[in-house]
Amino acid sequence: MERLYAFMQRMLKQTPMAFTRSADGEIGWSGRMFGIVGPRGVGKSTLVLQRIKRQHSQRDTLYVSADNMYFGDHTLYDTAEAFVVQGGRHLFIDEVHKYGNWSQELKMMYDTLPSLQVCFTGSSVLDITRGWADLSRRAPLYTMQGLSFREYLAIAHGATLPICTLEDIVEQRVEIGAVEHPVPLFKDYLKRGYYPFGREDAFEIELDQVISQTLEVDIPQFAGMTFATGQKLKQLMAIVSTLAPFKPNATQIASQISISRNSLEDYLGYMEKAGMVARLRQLPKGLGALGKVEKVYLDNTNILYDLSSGREDIGSVRETFFLNQVRRVHEVYASPAADFLVDGMTFEVGGKGKTGKQVKGLDSAYIVKDDIEYGYRNVVPLWAFGLLY
Numbered sequence: 001m002e003r004l005y006a007f008m009q010r011m012l013k014q015t016p017m018a019f020t021r022s023a024d025g026e027i028g029w030s031g032r033m034f035g036i037v038g039p040r041g042v043g044k045s046t047l048v049l050q051r052i053k054r055q056h057s058q059r060d061t062l063y064v065s066a067d068n069m070y071f072g073d074h075t076l077y078d079t080a081e082a083f084v085v086q087g088g089r090h091l092f093i094d095e096v097h098k099y100g101n102w103s104q105e106l107k108m109m110y111d112t113l114p115s116l117q118v119c120f121t122g123s124s125v126l127d128i129t130r131g132w133a134d135l136s137r138r139a140p141l142y143t144m145q146g147l148s149f150r151e152y153l154a155i156a157h158g159a160t161l162p163i164c165t166l167e168d169i170v171e172q173r174v175e176i177g178a179v180e181h182p183v184p185l186f187k188d189y190l191k192r193g194y195y196p197f198g199r200e201d202a203f204e205i206e207l208d209q210v211i212s213q214t215l216e217v218d219i220p221q222f223a224g225m226t227f228a229t230g231q232k233l234k235q236l237m238a239i240v241s242t243l244a245p246f247k248p249n250a251t252q253i254a255s256q257i258s259i260s261r262n263s264l265e266d267y268l269g270y271m272e273k274a275g276m277v278a279r280l281r282q283l284p285k286g287l288g289a290l291g292k293v294e295k296v297y298l299d300n301t302n303i304l305y306d307l308s309s310g311r312e313d314i315g316s317v318r319e320t321f322f323l324n325q326v327r328r329v330h331e332v333y334a335s336p337a338a339d340f341l342v343d344g345m346t347f348e349v350g351g352k353g354k355t356g357k358q359v360k361g362l363d364s365a366y367i368v369k370d371d372i373e374y375g376y377r378n379v380v381p382l383w384a385f386g387l388l389y
Helices: 002-013 022-026 044-055 076-085 102-112 125-134 149-157 166-170 182-192 203-223 227-243 250-256 261-273 301-308 314-326 382-387
Strands: 033-037 061-065 090-094 117-122 141-143 277-281 293-298 332-334 340-342 345-350 365-369 379-381
Touching: 002 044, 002 061, 022 044, 033 044, 033 102, 033 125, 044 061, 044 090, 044 117, 076 090, 076 102, 102 117, 102 125, 117 125, 125 141, 125 203, 125 261, 149 182, 149 382, 166 382, 182 301, 182 382, 203 227, 203 261, 203 301, 227 250, 227 261, 227 293, 227 301, 250 261, 261 277, 277 314, 277 332, 293 301, 293 314, 301 314, 314 340, 314 345, 314 382, 365 382, 379 382
Parallel strands: 033 117, 033 141, 061 090, 090 117, 345 365, 365 379
Antiparallel strands: 277 293, 332 340, 340 345
């Protein structure tokens, strides 16, 4: 146990406290058991460690990582039980999906250690989903994604802007007093601002590792794929990166990587849950129905720039940003007349020369323009949609 306390001390010591993600205010931290899940690299561990430093006494709190060598000859449950005997009240388990029997042992903690509060994180949404059947009635899950443009401004440039609602944005009620010229900073965000490690010199290497580990390790482990099958995910990612956004032609793409149409649907589903791609659907026509996939995008603009190697299409960048940021707080669907449909509002995304031809005659329709600082009437700056969380 001393080894685990020493590990926690080292992790807390190197945890930055200058800025806290907006997700901190959305999590039910007082719950008896809950999970924080999301793609690799979006900052879940930092969020948990910040919470411990701010709100907890280290006398009754323990932070562990489930891939620690300590668990080579100790179980999570036995560790939790021993911690409670010593007066422990708050247990934080990071990367729980890397521990083979995590779901069953969390259930045992919940059932037999009523005085213990347990928070767990998982880098792979896929593994968490697979093991969730035993825990679904016991603990809620909270999902994180990468930094918003607003959060990036605070971390990288010390500029504090308030969270805005979609209504604030379309009604031109966005205040940018802390940022004199947002457009140049926005361009940097698109390339390396979505992930919290974006300011590090080795950003491109780290991002490549996130992509590779997700495609080669996380998804194959979840889906029971062989190594050779896992390689097809990388092939598919390469195809998506050259086409996105695109209307999926299942037969053609499946043929390119020698898989069936059904396997292609499964692969894209896994990749979407893992934070590699995003699928834009048509508005469902019936209660409980799932709309048809209209377009497939890369998940975020940092991945798009990384995989395009300087050949990115700026129109794709703009649409990817809009979808990525707005989906965090709203359901986003394909518009039959323009690009996106959100809460009954139609959005057409383009550069500063974009006209309103696509949305002419439509109610609640807006032109979203890149490379402008301020909006006017139904013209809204693209960067403003990065203030939603």
